[in-house]
Amino acid sequence: MRTSARNAGKVSDSKPLTEVFPATRGTPALTERKRAANSKLADAMPAPEPAPASKRAHKAQRKRAKKAKSSEKHLRQFLSSVTVDGDTFSVGDDAYLRMTDDFDEDEFTEVELCQMCGYTEPQEVPMIECDRCLLGYHITCLRPPLTNVPKGDWLCPSCVSGKPRRGRKAGAGTAREHLLAGGKKLALVHIQALWQEPDGSKCFAGRWYEVPENTHTGRQKHHAAREVFLTRLVDNNGVESLWRLAQVCLPDAFAQATGDDAFICEYEYDAVWQRFRRRTSDVNEDDSDWAASDGEAASDEEADGTFKPQYAFWAEKGAKGPTKGKGTAVTPALNRHKAPQQGGSEWIEAQRDSLSGLGAAEIPASSRQGEGASPLARAQAVLALTANPRTMPCRDSERAAITSFVEESLTAGSSSGRCLYVSGVPGTGKTATVLETMRSLRRKAEAGHLPAFQFVEINSLRLPSPQHAYTHLYEALTGNHVGPTTAAASLEEMFSSGGRGGTSKRVTVLLVDEMDLLVTKKQTVLYNLFEWPVRKGSRLAVIGVANTMDLPERLLPRIASRLGSRRVVFQPYTRQQLETIAKTRLEGLDVFESRAIEYAARKVAAVSGDVRRCLELLRRAAEITEAKTKQAAASMVKMSHVDDAINEMFQATHMQMMRNCCRLEKMLLAAVLMESRARGHTDVMMENVHVRLEGLCQGHSEPNVAVGAAVAAATRLGSKRLILADPGAKRLYMRMSLNVPVDDLSHILKHEDTIEWLKDLSF
Missing domain, CATH: 3.30.40.10 (Zinc/RING finger domain, C3HC4 (zinc finger))
Structure with missing residues (x-):
């Protein structure tokens, strides 16, 4: 056999062709024509001599070591504790900070x-x-x-x-006395993170405390003598600026504190919006609206990639750790004691990253590019309901209307009161869009394009009673927790007489979420909330959010007249909008077939248009795909996987129980759903439900249902936990509410085969 010069020495002339290209087992002998063709193919394909296995392994090991050594030069190492002048500081400690070059610890006495x-x-x-x-x-x-x-x-x-x-005076006494007297030589910080830079220097991220005198309210009678406030500002400094440890406790733990360097911290303070929030036991508790602003986020190339739980707040911002910015002082901590004035370039630069903590948070880059996580796992992370995108797609017109309302309120100032009502079915992005709008307006205010303003959010679901809305609002504005009666009287004075009773000259924008839960018999709470904006010089604007579109028409005329006619309605998402939102979430992750996303969007749009259900459906489809395939990294979510998720969703226990209900029970569920939506309340009375049930029976040639039969059906539904109902002994006065998702009940009723006329009802 002839070999080409290219393969000389690699394929022997004496070696048979069948040894170079062995025939497949069970095939007939090669013909002369096939041998000639294979001979030419053998001449054209060189067979390089493979390197020894040990040599290849050694080369790969050297390459990995070189890469690791190169990456170590650009990574910082996070620490759990450091020692400075014999004192040990750990992550989570509170400490004094040297603020001047001429700091002398001998001038502070150690005893009282x-x-x-x-x-x-x-x-x-x-x-x-x-x-x-x-x-x-x-x-x-x-x-x-x-x-x-x-x-x-x-x-x-x-x-x-x-x-x-x-x-x-600030220049004498103990360190505690110097700090509380407003001295400039010491500050108090909470250590958020410790790390060592590639050059060997050690730094820390400290979240600052402020004394009451430095807040917009000043020191008030209700402030404790040792009280401080935890701010949202975080700075990076060298560990050499740390002096000694201090204790900052909640009021309950302050009685057990020892030593003179003990302080009380009951509230967090947002200097930008001039508002307070009651602290919990965890300083680093995750709350997107109150996330600490670091002002300096590290890039992925500089990050370590591994974190302990104490450093979780850095990961939430998409950063792996803090960086030491330009001009940052290391010793002493001179880069911040008095915050820059709002509107200045330093303030804008320092606060820019803090905006990601407001409203809809950005999806962390680690969720898209996490090491070791499969594409399906990353897709599940970005589709989770807790991972909201930075922007809300497909809501441009609604966002523009809300922005226009707030800008007009800020420009008008105290000249006139303004109210806005935002409505729409659940899952249409009402609250998220409002919070995103406030985030962008906050950026404009910091840049000086809009007047500075206060922003307070009240979620009615978290209130013990409607009257506690007064307590929540007053506490957010003043940092003083009082009862509803006292808070209502103080707010009345604050928003009356040109706002002379208030503590700030800024316009206050109040967001009342789930506003329908504040409806009482006399509707006093809603009346006051919408009456205060129309007071002369009140400087208050109210944005009400609820699921019911006609809630103002069902309120008392005195409230409806003050609420006005300015409204923003969020329509259910269409199939195209749901598809756009899902693709925006999955940007950069090619794990879903386009037909699978379209299929899920069509299914959800046909039932409710709830974006949360669409995202959850796609997330579950990704889980099913990952469970069914062994090589999850190379798997794609197909229509069959989405169909499995849909079947699983509609085969849930409560769905099967609703399908198996008798005719009267299904009619009663339909009446409860219609009455609940008509009144805008989750709980309804049997008396009203029975009237609506009789109307359905008369309009569709059904036999009349006696009150006793309706009560018995409600009792059976309550025993199945499909509704929550009072004892049947109350009969017409028993209250009931649905205990299943409204969308699931609507789906069952619209696909009911035994009662044809239920499909024609509007749910």
Whole structure:
């Protein structure tokens, strides 16, 4: 056999052709023509000599080591604790911060002096602190002397007599006294993260505390003497600026705090919108609207990629860790004590990233490009209801109407009151669009294009009672938690007489979500909320959000007249809009067939147009695909997988129970659904439901249903947990509400075969 010069030395002349290209088992012998063709093919295909396995493995290992060594030069290493001047600081600690170059720790005393004797001794005699002026007294030096430390708040003789509040100057006393007196040499921060830079320097991210004097309300009577507020501003500094540890506690834990460096922090404070929020036990609790603003987000190339739970707040912003920006001081912490004025370039740059925490949060880049996660797993992450996109597609006209309303309210100021009613069926993006609009308007206000304003959101689902809307609003504006009656009186004064009773000259934009839950018998709460904006000089604008489009018509005339005719209606999403939203979520992830997304969008649009159901349907289809295929990385979600998810959704237990209901029970469910939607309340009375049921029977030639039969059917539905109902003994006065999703019930009734006329009803 002849070999070409290209293959000389690689294929032997004496080797048979069948050894070079062995025939498939069971095939006949090759003909001369096939041998000639294979000979030419063998000449054209070289067979390079493979390298030894050990050599290839060694080469790959060297390549990986070189790549790892190169990447380590650009990565920072996160730490759990650092030691500075013998003191250990850990993530989650609170600490003092040096704020000046000439900081001298010797000028701060370590002990408190008695205001009566001027000494700290004798040590065995307890020294108590006045809860108003924070000065110390030996219990034996008081006149008359005390035998035990009093429980609860205690005031010194000077404060009891009504003398002006005393206190040391900022330049003297202990570190705690210097901080609370407004001194410029110390600050208080909460350590959010610790890390080591590639050059070996160690830095930390600190979230700042503020004293009441630095808030827009100033120090009020209800503020504790040691009270501080946790702000949203986070800065990065070198660990050399940390001085010593402090304790910042919730009010319940403050009684057990030891040492002089103990403070109370009950509220978080947003300086941009001048509002307060009650803290929880977790400083780093995830709340998109109150996320700490770092102002400096790291790029993916600089990130480590692995985090401990303490650093989760960085990952939520799509960053792997903080970076040290240009001009950031390391020692001491000089880059921030007094925040830049709103509207300045420094303020805009420092606050720009904080806007991602408002309203709809951006999908983290880690969800799209997470290492080790399959494309299907990343698709499930971005389709989850908790991973909202940065923008709401297909709502441009509604967003423009809301923006126009707020801008007009800010421009008009106190000249006139303004109210806006936003309505639409559930799942149409009402609240998310409003919050996204407020985020963009906040950016304009920071840039100086709009007047600064306050923004407060009230979610009626979280209120114990409708009257607690007063408490929530007053607490957000002042940081003082009082009862509904006191809060209503204070708000009445605040929004009356030209706003002289208020603490801010800014316009307040109030968002009342789930407004229909505030409807009471006398409707006093809604009347006050929509009456205050029309007061002269009130500086209040209200945006009400509810699912019922005709809610204003069902309110009392005095409320409807103040609500006005300015409305924004969110229509259910169409098939094209649902498809656009799903593709926007899945941008960069090629795991869904286009027909599969269209199929899911058509199914949901035909029932309700709820975008949440469409996203959940696609997410479940991705889960089914991943479970059925072994190689999930190379799998595609097809129409069959979406169909499996749809069948699974409609084969749920409550769906089967509704299908198996008797004729009267299905008619009663239809009457409850229609009555609930007509009245705009989730719970309805049997008396009204029975009237509507009789109307359905008379209009469709059905036999009349007695009250006893309707009550018995409601009791059976309650035992199946399809509705929540009072005991049947109340008969016409029993209250009931649906305990199943409205969309599922509508689907069952529209596809009912035994009662044909149910398909023609409008649900």
